[in-house]
Amino acid sequence: MTPRKHAYSGWLITALVLVNLALKLAWTGVNELAGDEPFTVYWSLRPWSELFSMLRTENNPPLYFLLMHGWMKLVPLDPAWLRVPSALFSALTVWPLFLLGRRLGGTLAGLTAALLFTFSQHSYAFAHEVRAYPLLVLSCTWAVWQLVRLADDHRRHPSQRPRSIVWLVAANALATWAHYFGWLMVGLEIFLVFVVPLLRTVRVKMLAAAMLTAVCSLPILGILFARAGHSLGQGTWVGPPGWEEPYNMLLRWSNAPVVTVALLLLITGAAVYRRKRLRSSAMAIPLYWALLPLAGMFLVSFLIPIYIDRYLLFASAGYYLLVALAAQALPGSKYLRLGVSAVCVVAMAATFTPWKGNGLHPSRVVAQASAWRNGPTVVLIQPPWYNLTYAWAKDPQLFRSAAPFELTLREQGILPVQGDLAVPLDSAVHTVVHIDAWAALTDPRGLVLRTLRTQFNLVDSVEADKKVYLRRFTRR
Numbered sequence: 001m002t003p004r005k006h007a008y009s010g011w012l013i014t015a016l017v018l019v020n021l022a023l024k025l026a027w028t029g030v031n032e033l034a035g036d037e038p039f040t041v042y043w044s045l046r047p048w049s050e051l052f053s054m055l056r057t058e059n060n061p062p063l064y065f066l067l068m069h070g071w072m073k074l075v076p077l078d079p080a081w082l083r084v085p086s087a088l089f090s091a092l093t094v095w096p097l098f099l100l101g102r103r104l105g106g107t108l109a110g111l112t113a114a115l116l117f118t119f120s121q122h123s124y125a126f127a128h129e130v131r132a133y134p135l136l137v138l139s140c141t142w143a144v145w146q147l148v149r150l151a152d153d154h155r156r157h158p159s160q161r162p163r164s165i166v167w168l169v170a171a172n173a174l175a176t177w178a179h180y181f182g183w184l185m186v187g188l189e190i191f192l193v194f195v196v197p198l199l200r201t202v203r204v205k206m207l208a209a210a211m212l213t214a215v216c217s218l219p220i221l222g223i224l225f226a227r228a229g230h231s232l233g234q235g236t237w238v239g240p241p242g243w244e245e246p247y248n249m250l251l252r253w254s255n256a257p258v259v260t261v262a263l264l265l266l267i268t269g270a271a272v273y274r275r276k277r278l279r280s281s282a283m284a285i286p287l288y289w290a291l292l293p294l295a296g297m298f299l300v301s302f303l304i305p306i307y308i309d310r311y312l313l314f315a316s317a318g319y320y321l322l323v324a325l326a327a328q329a330l331p332g333s334k335y336l337r338l339g340v341s342a343v344c345v346v347a348m349a350a351t352f353t354p355w356k357g358n359g360l361h362p363s364r365v366v367a368q369a370s371a372w373r374n375g376p377t378v379v380l381i382q383p384p385w386y387n388l389t390y391a392w393a394k395d396p397q398l399f400r401s402a403a404p405f406e407l408t409l410r411e412q413g414i415l416p417v418q419g420d421l422a423v424p425l426d427s428a429v430h431t432v433v434h435i436d437a438w439a440a441l442t443d444p445r446g447l448v449l450r451t452l453r454t455q456f457n458l459v460d461s462v463e464a465d466k467k468v469y470l471r472r473f474t475r476r
Helices: 003-025 037-045 048-055 063-071 084-092 094-105 107-118 121-126 133-151 158-178 182-195 197-216 218-234 245-254 257-273 284-300 309-329 334-350 362-371 386-394 405-411 447-455
Strands: 377-382 414-416 431-436 456-465 468-475
Touching: 003 084, 003 094, 003 107, 037 048, 037 063, 037 386, 048 063, 063 084, 063 133, 063 158, 084 094, 084 121, 084 133, 094 107, 094 133, 094 284, 094 309, 107 309, 107 334, 121 133, 121 245, 121 309, 133 158, 133 182, 133 197, 133 284, 133 309, 158 182, 158 197, 182 197, 182 284, 182 309, 197 218, 197 284, 245 257, 245 284, 245 309, 257 309, 257 334, 284 309, 309 334, 362 386, 362 431, 362 456, 362 468, 377 386, 377 447, 386 405, 386 414, 405 414, 431 447, 447 456, 447 468
Parallel strands: 377 414, 377 431
Antiparallel strands: 431 468, 456 468
């Protein structure tokens, strides 16, 4: 690449990252802290001893918790500020994604892939969650870029070649420390070097990089095997997927049904046109990157259900790269390919609505429970881990308190309840507010509700938040 082209690419990458960052930092506070976010925030605020004790039985590696532990020492305890790291990781993803597209299909392909990712409603939503998934997507995209660079080592000066494998190991180590599903990306890279002709020259180097990644991950490999054994033995909270779920996943990645069908037709048309050379074409890398997890995890989920959008987020970057390269693989003039690429980007942009909230409002649950208090009242929370969401919505400063927030809630008559435990009520209790945030997960036989109905009258019932139901009981 000439110095002039190198400078042009540098300015283009900078512009893409800045545009992404401006978008991703906008509306960071539009959603309340909900879902798994309070869990991340609470444990990231705990002292080191408590945090590491929790991580020994947690399904996520420690890296993101440690990053947030440091970040929360610098910023207010406010959702908009807490989501800044995720927004930054998501914005930076366009950097390696553009470089991949440019290397495999030219500057237009790189620009198209980066813009498709920019206007992805699905990726944008995760960029506004206090969770590790944007960091995982960034590291996986970086890893694929480093793998392709490793295959280009013959073009570099011998003194620069060792750096490529070091950067690949760094990217993979970052992925595996961000989320245990990072190991799926390492496995996918090993698969790629054995089936894609472009990468076959680096088989030995890739295997060496995988072993070095394992060495870097030795401190957490024991936890990984323990958690995997637990999931294999006892299953997960996710149910088996329906046959329509792969399409639904593509729909999430494509913003809208019409866009989904159009992009699938584009990919199919390009694949048919290149069918004789598909495995050796540039499209092979993103094709396997996107579709192998999409189909493979779907089939695995009939044995071990894991088919949810957050676990497949790392494959979505491959999907946008695949669409960009498919547009460049079409026959015809460069103006046709430019037009198709532009239509894809415009379609994603036209269906991109970053200002819309996710519809989750835990504060309404707290407000309704408070409004229903009448005399001696107990608030029962099922499943018990929803008490973190409730505590945050009630008072975020409970997370900073030296005293356990559970103790403070208990003093106020707010109790998390396991389904197999007796409801802790005495005769002085006049009102019970039951919060059902998917109680069937831990109480499939409805033991708590059954007990309440034998002792109290059901007075009111309302869906205070999305799939969060409140019931008010009073003493007979």
